[in-house]
Amino acid sequence: xSSDTDRSATGVTARTSERGxxxxxxxxxAAREVFVTSGFADAGVTEVVAxxxxxxxSLYHHFSGKADLYLTLFEEFQARQTQRTKQALQSARAExxxxxxxxxxxxxxxxxxxxxxxxxxxxxxxxxxxxxxxxLVMRDRLRQWAxxxxxxxxxxxxxxxxxxxGALAAAVSEIVLSPDEDxxxxxxxxxxxxxxxxxxxxxxG
Numbered sequence: 001x002s003s004d005t006d007r008s009a010t011g012v013t014a015r016t017s018e019r020g021x022x023x024x025x026x027x028x029x030a031a032r033e034v035f036v037t038s039g040f041a042d043a044g045v046t047e048v049v050a051x052x053x054x055x056x057x058s059l060y061h062h063f064s065g066k067a068d069l070y071l072t073l074f075e076e077f078q079a080r081q082t083q084r085t086k087q088a089l090q091s092a093r094a095e096x097x098x099x100x101x102x103x104x105x106x107x108x109x110x111x112x113x114x115x116x117x118x119x120x121x122x123x124x125x126x127x128x129x130x131x132x133x134x135x136l137v138m139r140d141r142l143r144q145w146a147x148x149x150x151x152x153x154x155x156x157x158x159x160x161x162x163x164x165x166g167a168l169a170a171a172v173s174e175i176v177l178s179p180d181e182d183x184x185x186x187x188x189x190x191x192x193x194x195x196x197x198x199x200x201x202x203x204x205g
Contacts, residue, residue, distance in 0.1 A: 031069040067131035
């Protein structure tokens, strides 16, 4: 008898957990639409909740508020971008590529393609209309990015890493915020071609 009760309770818990996960996904999808359309400052929690078909209580069950929704969208986007670049690097290495600059270009191309694939969301984070303190989050993320690039160049954290990381960060902003997607794609390839001509540590030695 108790085992039947336990199984029933487990089933209820699983269904509740699935509903909670679905509500969280719906809230994030709605927040993304509202933030992209209205900007962070003008977005309202009630609009997010209505679009998600959820309640205000459920929003505050999953998130602490509007800023938390925004930061969660940012972190999930960055996680997808990290995965894209990792896969690109793994593929390049699997094909026998060892040159640090070519590996950087492979990862950079995947990152830029991810920005283009999720252009509206990427633009949201670059417009300067975010929650208080978001600029610090962005600067910290850029430092982390520079460290990962330094690892590609065998720990060289000098001028080369500053140049290629800064160039790519500037390119991301121009590419994402441009109203012309075709021009953005051409610019991305031009930027990668120029970065690719910069001598890497091995060539410089």
